[in-house]
């Protein structure tokens with residue numbers, strides 16, 4: 001499921017993020033990929049251990065937790081602390097598939113745990129007029145989808161899809177990106193749950209028969225109980 005989640009960060013947050021990232025020390029983005037990815041990746045990232053990455057990443061996670069669409073869309077079990085990237089001067093990331101299993105630190109001194117990437121996320125930090133190119137192009141069974149969203153908006157897409165970022169020929173494209181291990185591994189099941197949740201919310205908001213809404217809510221939870229891996 002390719003899903004656009006608008007308004008994750010507000011203008012004040014975006015202004016702070018942008019100011020902090022403008023002055024940041026960036027490193028070669030190839031540091032976080034294997035040899036295949038490195039052949040097609042040409043961008044910059046905040047260093048893995050950068051305090052700025054940790055601080056802004058926490059703020060992104062807090063904003064996501066407060067957004068009504070994020071939880072039903074992704075059903076997060078584990079999330080990679082967000083990374084931040086920058087493409088400029090023709091920088092791009094050619095077609096690739098994201099790594100399926102990643103190690104994430106959970107607590108200081110504790111051994112890392114594995115995260116299975118089910119959902120890939122990009123949070124756009126620059127508006128579409130600020131740079132030329134830089135579309136995130138996601139290839140699935142319906143063809144190729146070009147995504148270039150307003151600043152503060154998030155795209156979520158299945159980690160199983162091939163995708164690329166087109167060269168940025170003018171300006172700079174700043175984004176946060178991260179992966180989620182979902183409680184529900186299967187994209188089709190997750191999508192049905194999201195649709196069902198949306199329909200229940202809409203019925204509730206329009207004052208539908210509460211008994212029918214309760215029964216549908218029961219179906220939602222019983223499907224989630226059946227499909228969730230915790």
Ligand SMILES: O=C(O)CCC(=O)C(=O)O
Pocket residue numbers: 085093098122136163165175177
């Ligand atoms: O910059 C983006 O939108 C996506 C980056 C990406 O695909 C990756 O780092 O694996």
Ligand SMILES: [Fe+2]
Pocket residue numbers: 096097098163
């Ligand atoms: Fe990727």
